[in-house]
Amino acid sequence: GESVGLHLPTLSVQEGDNSIINCAYSNSASDYFIWYKQESGKGPQFIIDIRSNMDKRQGQRVTVLLNKTVKHLSLQIAATQPGDSAVYFCAENGSSYKLIFGSGTRLLVRP
Amino acid sequence: GAGVSQSPSNKVTEKGKDVELRCDPISGHTALYWYRQSLGQGLEFLIYFQGNSAPDKSGLPSDRFSAERTGGSVSTLTIQRTQQEDSAVYLCASSSQTGDNQPQHFGDGTRLSIL
Numbered sequence A: 001g002e003s004v005g006l007h008l009p010t011l012s013v014q015e016g017d018n019s020i021i022n023c024a025y026s027n028s029a030s031d032y033f034i035w036y037k038q039e040s041g042k043g044p045q046f047i048i049d050i051r052s053n054m055d056k057r058q059g060q061r062v063t064v065l066l067n068k069t070v071k072h073l074s075l076q077i078a079a080t081q082p083g084d085s086a087v088y089f090c091a092e093n094g095s096s097y098k099l100i101f102g103s104g105t106r107l108l109v110r111p
Numbered sequence B: 001g002a003g004v005s006q007s008p009s010n011k012v013t014e015k016g017k018d019v020e021l022r023c024d025p026i027s028g029h030t031a032l033y034w035y036r037q038s039l040g041q042g043l044e045f046l047i048y049f050q051g052n053s054a055p056d057k058s059g060l061p062s063d064r065f066s067a068e069r070t071g072g073s074v075s076t077l078t079i080q081r082t083q084q085e086d087s088a089v090y091l092c093a094s095s096s097q098t099g100d101n102q103p104q105h106f107g108d109g110t111r112l113s114i115l
Helices: none
Strands: A010-014 A019-024 A032-038 A045-051 A056-058 A062-067 A072-077 A086-092 A105-110 B005-007 B010-013 B019-024 B031-037 B043-050 B065-069 B075-079 B088-095 B110-114
Touching (some): A010 A019, A032 A062, A045 A072, B005 B088, B043 B075
Antiparallel strands (some): A032 A086, B031 B043, B065 B075, B088 B110
């Protein structure tokens, strides 16, 4: 993934609304994808994963969608809460064990 | 159960000194990874250990960086003759296996500042 340095893309949503965070991945050979949430001063926290034989996977309040045709991944968070405010990273495996991380999106939840 | 534990949580040292960072993975996890995260950026892969296999050191940025994993559990990342550009958060992750793509679980990292 490309780095955007300090100026992370930011998504601002109203508490209670749904959030959609998008990610374009780079390697067409990737067959495993993960979304992580990172709060300030903490390590990335696993949210949900999906393998390339699936288009959609649902967890608690979260859904991941995978479009292999256009190499696009999205994370949907239902009924966004203030505790969801964080930086979200997508990661792909590039057909190996090394995860390749995107540059991240900052989610801000307005009360 | 306990997650990945890293120590120290913060380290400030002078340029030219050596530092040693420690990672205690989740019990039973055979795969261990080190990453580096510079301010406001994504994670950069450094090194990977899997069981008794030779580690993949392809991400280490220079020969000043080295890592060991003793007894298949605890790992230490050593940076010799530190430089200011080494300042970053060093993150460790572990997973149960790699053959079937299992998620990596991260510790909270060591924030390294080189003066």
